[in-house]
Structure formats: C-alpha cells, structure tokens
Amino acid sequence: MSNATYTTARPLIPALAPVTNALAPLGEPLTRIAAGLLLVPHGAQKLFGAFGGYGVEATGQFFATKLGLPASFALIAGLIEFVGGLFLAAGFLTRPVAALVAGLMIVAAVKVHLPAGFFWTDGGYEYPLLWGIVALSFVLRGGGRYSVDAAIAREF
Numbered sequence: 641m642s643n644a645t646y647t648t649a650r651p652l653i654p655a656l657a658p659v660t661n662a663l664a665p666l667g668e669p670l671t672r673i674a675a676g677l678l679l680v681p682h683g684a685q686k687l688f689g690a691f692g693g694y695g696v697e698a699t700g701q702f703f704a705t706k707l708g709l710p711a712s713f714a715l716i717a718g719l720i721e722f723v724g725g726l727f728l729a730a731g732f733l734t735r736p737v738a739a740l741v742a743g744l745m746i747v748a749a750v751k752v753h754l755p756a757g758f759f760w761t762d763g764g765y766e767y768p769l770l771w772g773i774v775a776l777s778f779v780l781r782g783g784g785r786y787s788v789d790a791a792i793a794r795e796f
Contacts, residue, residue, distance in 0.1 A: 676729025683722025731787020
C-alpha cells in the first residue's frame with residue numbers, strides 16, 4: 641500500500657504553514673478525481689454519441705478509415721475513457737486503469753494529433769500528452785490514501 645509522506649511546509653509566510661500542511665495530502669486525490677471525471681465525457685461521446693460525439697459505430701468507422709486502427713478500438717477506447725475514468729476518479733484498480741489510460745493517450749497523441757503539431761489549439765498532441773503523463777503518475781504512485789484501493793487495503 642502506498643502511503644505518501646509529506647514534508648512539513650516552511651512557507652515564506654510562516655502563519656500559512658498549518659494551512660499548507662493540512663491541504664497538502666488533498667492535492668493528489670484532487671488530481672486523480674479530476675483526471676478521471678474529465679475522461680468520462682470523452683468515453684460517453686465514443687460509446688453513446690453524447691456531448692456531440694458520434695457513438696461507437698461512427699467512431700469505429702473513423703478509427704478504421706482515417707487512423708488505420710481496428711473499428712473495435714472505438715469500443716475499447718470508449719470503455720477505457722468512460723469506465724476507466726470512473727474507476728480512476730474513485731481510485732479503484734488505479735494502477736492498471738491508469739496504465740490503460742496512459743496507453744490510450746499515447747495512441748491518441750501519435751495516431752490522431754501528432755500530424756497537427758504540438759499545440760492543442762491547433763489539434764496537436766499537447767492535451768493527450770498531458771493526460772498521458774498524469775495517468776502515468778498514477779501508474780507509478782497508485783490511488784493514494786483517499787481511494788477505494790486504500791479503503792480495501794489492496795493495490796493492483
């Protein structure tokens with residue numbers, strides 16, 4: 641079980657030390673929860689056509705014709721984003737789910753966004769690269785103390 645240790649903060653304004661020390665353990669779960677929940681709508685786009693998405697069939701056709709990936713990858717990607725996003729937010733099966741997310745973001749960066757360059761505003765790979773790195777941090781770290789993994793005393 642991973643238990644983060646936080647050093648005692650020594651802020652420039654000493655009166656802030658109690659606040660920064662109290663809030664420090666919340667940074668990691670906040671990042672994990674936000675990352676997971678931000679994936680869910682992308683999965684809903686692929687799986688259900690929600691939020692302006694095209695659904696699994698049309699997304700599969702796009703993957704096959706434009707990206708050279710099997711059409712079934714649309715279902716896989718949608719499940720990783722939707723179910724995996726919920727699991728990541730909860731901190732359940734954190735490491736394997738984060739590994740799947742990191743892998744998916746690598747594929748997205750290379751197969752979809754690389755030709756557009758770096759900047760996300762131009763359709764580049766910046767955004768999937770960022771989320772891939774965030775996911776990789778949870779592969780390395782696990783769910784942390786505020787996770788389902790910690791509550792059931794199991795890390796995967």
